[in-house]
Amino acid sequence: MLDIQHISYDIQDKQILKDISCSVQKGSFIGLIGPNGSGKSTLLKVMYRYFKPSNGLVVMNEQDIWKMPEKQYAKEVAVVSQESPVIFDFTVKELVLMGRTPHKKLFARDTEEDLRIVEECMALADIAHLADRQFSNLSGGEKKRVTVARALAQQTDILILDEPTNHLDIEHQLQLMDLIHSLPITIIAALHDLNLAAAYCDDLIALKDGAVHYHGTPDEVLTTEKIKEIFRVDTVLSTDPVTKRPHIQYMSKRWKEGK
Amino acid sequence: MVIMKKRFNLVMIVLAVLLFIAMTVAVMIGSVDITPLIIWQVVLSHFAVDLGAQPTSAQAIIIWEIRVPRVILAAVVGAGLAISGAAIQALVRNSIADPYILGVSSGASVGATSVILLGAFSFLGVYALSTAAFLGAMMAVSIVFLLARVNGRTSVVRLLLAGIAISLVFSAATNFMLMTSKEEGGIKAVMHWMLGSLAGAKWNNIGIPIVVFAIVFILLTICYRQLNALLMGEETAATLGLSIEKFRFVIIVLVSLLTGVLVAVSGSIGFIGLIIPHIVRMIVGSNYKYVLPMSALIGAVFLVCADAFARSVISPEEMPIGIITALCGCPFFIWMLRKQSYSFGGGE
Numbered sequence: 001m002l003d004i005q006h007i008s009y010d011i012q013d014k015q016i017l018k019d020i021s022c023s024v025q026k027g028s029f030i031g032l033i034g035p036n037g038s039g040k041s042t043l044l045k046v047m048y049r050y051f052k053p054s055n056g057l058v059v060m061n062e063q064d065i066w067k068m069p070e071k072q073y074a075k076e077v078a079v080v081s082q083e084s085p086v087i088f089d090f091t092v093k094e095l096v097l098m099g100r101t102p103h104k105k106l107f108a109r110d111t112e113e114d115l116r117i118v119e120e121c122m123a124l125a126d127i128a129h130l131a132d133r134q135f136s137n138l139s140g141g142e143k144k145r146v147t148v149a150r151a152l153a154q155q156t157d158i159l160i161l162d163e164p165t166n167h168l169d170i171e172h173q174l175q176l177m178d179l180i181h182s183l184p185i186t187i188i189a190a191l192h193d194l195n196l197a198a199a200y201c202d203d204l205i206a207l208k209d210g211a212v213h214y215h216g217t218p219d220e221v222l223t224t225e226k227i228k229e230i231f232r233v234d235t236v237l238s239t240d241p242v243t244k245r246p247h248i249q250y251m252s253k254r255w256k257e258g259k
Numbered sequence: 260m261v262i263m264k265k266r267f268n269l270v271m272i273v274l275a276v277l278l279f280i281a282m283t284v285a286v287m288i289g290s291v292d293i294t295p296l297i298i299w300q301v302v303l304s305h306f307a308v309d310l311g312a313q314p315t316s317a318q319a320i321i322i323w324e325i326r327v328p329r330v331i332l333a334a335v336v337g338a339g340l341a342i343s344g345a346a347i348q349a350l351v352r353n354s355i356a357d358p359y360i361l362g363v364s365s366g367a368s369v370g371a372t373s374v375i376l377l378g379a380f381s382f383l384g385v386y387a388l389s390t391a392a393f394l395g396a397m398m399a400v401s402i403v404f405l406l407a408r409v410n411g412r413t414s415v416v417r418l419l420l421a422g423i424a425i426s427l428v429f430s431a432a433t434n435f436m437l438m439t440s441k442e443e444g445g446i447k448a449v450m451h452w453m454l455g456s457l458a459g460a461k462w463n464n465i466g467i468p469i470v471v472f473a474i475v476f477i478l479l480t481i482c483y484r485q486l487n488a489l490l491m492g493e494e495t496a497a498t499l500g501l502s503i504e505k506f507r508f509v510i511i512v513l514v515s516l517l518t519g520v521l522v523a524v525s526g527s528i529g530f531i532g533l534i535i536p537h538i539v540r541m542i543v544g545s546n547y548k549y550v551l552p553m554s555a556l557i558g559a560v561f562l563v564c565a566d567a568f569a570r571s572v573i574s575p576e577e578m579p580i581g582i583i584t585a586l587c588g589c590p591f592f593i594w595m596l597r598k599q600s601y602s603f604g605g606g607e
Contacts, residue, residue, distance in 0.1 A: 050497055074500025081494055087352070088490045088545035091263065098491065101484045102500030132262060134544075154499075 001026040001186060002158060007046055007056035009039075009210075016042045017053070018210045024186060026157075031201035032190040033221075035231055039210040040190040041082065041162055047188065048079045048160050060158075074102035078151035080144075082162040086135050092146050093131040096122055099153025118153055124179060125149035140167035148176065152183075161189040165196060198222055198245045206230050222246040267549045270542055274556040281560050282334065285567040286326045290575065291318065298322055324462070330563055332460035332468065336525045337535075337562025338555035339472045343514045343521075344532025345539070345554045346479055349486040349547065350510050351415050357533040358518040361422045361511065364527030365429035366399025367392040367519065371452050371526070372433045376445045388452075389464065389523040396519035399425050404511055413507055415493075454579030455528035457566050468520050475517040476555060482506075483547040490545060530584040531558055534592050541595065561588075 002024040009017040017039050024030050032040045045051040047058060049065050058065045065073060078099070086095065099121070100114045122128045125145045130138065135146060144167055151159055159180065165173040173193075177200050180187050191197040197204055198218040206214040206221050208230050214221045227235050233250055240247040286298050300312035301322040314322070343358035351360070359365070370391035373379040380387040406421035407413050433449075440446055479486070485506055488496040496503055518532075535558045536550060543549040562580075565587060569578045 048498060050494055070497070070502045071500040074498060077498075079495075079498040081498070086491060088354070089540060090487075090490075090545050094263075094487075094544070094546050098484070098487055098499060101488055104484055106481050 001061060002047065002188075003057075003059040004043075004047065005057045005059060007043070007053045007058065009042055009046055009051060010054045016210050017046065019056070020210075020212055021056075022205060022212060022215055024158075024188060026186055027184065028202045029181060029187045029200060030189070031197040031204045031218075032188065032207065033192075033194060033197055033204055033230070034207035038207040038230075040207055042210075043207065044079075044160055044162050044188070044190055048077055049073055071102050074154065074156075076156055077158045077160060078154035078156040080147050080151050080159070080161040080164055082166065086143075090135050091131070092127060092133050092135055092138070093118060093122070095135055095146055096127075096149045096153050099150040102154060117155065118149075121149045121152040124152060126175065141169060141172050144168060145172070145176070148179070156185065158186045158188065159183065161187070163190050163192055165191070165193060194222060194227070194248050195240075198248065199240065199243045218245050222248060263543055263546070263549065267543050267553065271553060271556065274553070274560060278334065278556060278560050278563070281563045281567075282330050285330045285333070285563050286322060288567050288571050289321070289326060291321055293318055293322060302327060328462050328465050329457050329460040329566070332457050332465045332524065333563045333566040334559035335465065335468050335472050336457065336521050336528065337531055337558035337560070337565075339468070339475070339517050339521045339558070340528065340531040340562075341535035341539075341554040341558025342476055342479060342551050343518045345536040345547070345550050346486065346510055346514050347532070348536055349489050350507060350514070351419055352490060352492065353415075353419070354537065355533070356419070357529075358514060359426075359527060359529075359532070360419060361515060362399030362403045362425040362429065363396040363515060363518045364522055364529075365426040365433070367396040367522040367527060368433045368449075368453055369399075369429050369436075370395025372436045372449050375448050375452065376436050376440045376442065393519045393523040395429070396522055397515065399429055400511070400515040400519070404508075411504070413504065451579055452526045454581035455526035455584075456569075456577065456579055457525050458577060459524065464524055468524055471517055471520045475513045476551070478513055479510075480548075480551050482510075483551060486510075486547040486551075487545075490547075526579075526581070528562070528584055529581050530588045531562060534588045535561065537592070537595060541598075 004020055004022050007017055007020045008015060020043060032043065034040050042051065046053050049058075052066060060076060096118045097110065097114065100110070100117065119128070122131060125148050127142065127145050127149055130142060130146070135143065138146065144164065148164065161180065164176055164180070168176060173196065177196055180189070181200050201218060203216065204214070204218055204221040205212055206226065213230055214226055222237070224235055224237055227233060227248065234256055236249040236251060238247045238249070239245070283295050283298060287293050287295065296310060296312045297314045297318060300310045301314050301319050303310060305323070340358055344356075347356045347358050347360060348354050370393070371388055374387045374391045380391045383390050403418065403421045403425045404413070406425070407418040409417070437446055437449060485501055488499045488501050489503075489506070491499070493503055535554050538557060539550050539553045543553060562584070565580055565583045569580045569583045572578050
């Protein structure tokens with residue numbers, strides 16, 4: 001449903017993305033992995049129409065996303081970006097209600113339906129109890145969940161998340177991953193934690209230096225050799241007894257050399 | 260949110276009553292004493308309603324031809340500057356912005372000064388001053404907007420800095436005209452104009468401000484969701500389906516038109532566009548669905564009172580209204596600064 005065709009993206013003379021092609025199947029959960037500076041965020045920004053690629057096309061449902069009206073695109077794709085500083089005073093509920101923006105015509109009022117969707121999404125993201133709190137007074141993790149609830153309120157077919165588990169404690173990391181995994185929509189997420197990526201994603205795309213190095217199931221992509229190539233880290237792999245997915249243990253140079 | 264809505268409705272009703280009282284009292288104040296009953300008799304007689312009072316013809320003229328237009332203009336200018344300030348703060352996503360940040364007032368000053376001191380546009384007669392001020396304002400804003408646009412994108416920081424730079428250039432031009440002028444009276448008139456005054460209000464020149472205010476207010480209120488989205492930052496606004504460049508352009512045009520028209524009739528009255536949106540956000544938060552209507556009402560009440568004060572404090576002389584707005588507004592603003600519960604759009 002989302003086709004990335006020969007995308008490249010340059011900032012001045014530096015090529016950040018190099019001829020990237022891949023396609024995302026409807027309903028799948030795609031994890032984007034790669035070291036810092038590999039182009040994960042940039043690729044996501046190109047996918048969610050914030051950066052216009054220097055070359056290539058992003059095609060959704062057989063339509064060039066740059067030829068779609070902004071509003072229509074926002075009904076198809078919701079985004080939880082990495083940082084979303086909210087510097088003005090809004091309550092949590094007001095913020096989640098903003099997710100309804102692309103669905104509202106100019107003169108439209110907020111309907112019962114909108115409010116019901118907002119309540120549902122707040123419940124899903126486990127923030128219903130924060131509804132009337134000021135966003136600026138929340139903890140980092142709570143803020144992240146509010147942002148997720150706002151994206152859910154957009155009721156899109158695709159949800160793009162840029163390192164959604166940042167700032168979250170373990171409980172809320174797992175809760176969030178469970179939540180997005182349970183959604184019947186297409187998920188594309190940049191993830192730092194390879195074990196989370198292994199446990200939850202259907203497919204992984206491994207980026208390095210702005211190019212796709214590997215694209216496949218977690219079993220295919222997460223091997224000792226490939227991780228070494230992408231991340232320059234030695235690992236010991238096992239199979240997680242519960243998820244039956246690869247489980248990765250990192251070995252730092254210090255222990256490996258026995259010092 | 261339910262709480263906010265209730266609070267909003269309650270405060271709006273109180274403000275509407277306050278505005279009614281303030282406008283009535285403002286018409287009463289002056290060298291000729293007039294009772295509220297006579298005021299409303301005169302006003303309503305123009306709508307074929309008789310309250311049974313017997314105003315003299317002198318009272319009728321003073322009320323209807325002089326004081327009523329002035330009070331209405333005060334309300335419109337106050338409301339207009341307040342919503343312009345609120346909109347600009349959303350546009351640049353910065354709570355220290357005011358409606359003049361894009362160069363409107365310094366541009367208007369150049370226009371007004373060249374009319375007062377150099378006699379420019381004299382063929383326009385009594386409309387020369389407002390026309391020149393409006394044209395100057397539009398010229399300054401257009402230059403700022405063009406400077407801030409690079410490769411079809413408008414950057415907020417560039418917009419702010421271009422606004423400051425152009426304001427300085429235009430102020431320099433005004434100051435140059437002032438320094439080289441030998442007319443004492445003209446210089447004083449320019450100073451008076453720059454500090455703002457509503458003394459020129461007449462039925463035939465308050466029509467345009469009223470209409471422009473009404474149109475801009477309605478359009479901004481319709482766009483409250485987009486203004487909210489803009490407050491979330493460019494990237495989030497884009498992912499919520501906003502076409503940022505187009506929307507910014509529309510907001511800049513609307514706000515510049517409104518402030519240009521207001522400055523043209525009243526001079527550049529400071530402080531309202533900055534302070535009123537903050538007062539409003541303290542009461543109802545940053546949701547523009549509430550911020551815009553409440554800014555309009557508080558701005559109107561504030562300026563009607565300020566103008567009444569400006570007329571009476573050193574009567575028969577008039578105090579420039581800009582001095583009053585700053586003198587009354589500042590202590591309040593400083594008190595707000597010290598309050599912990601309000602973040603001023605500064606996050607944490």
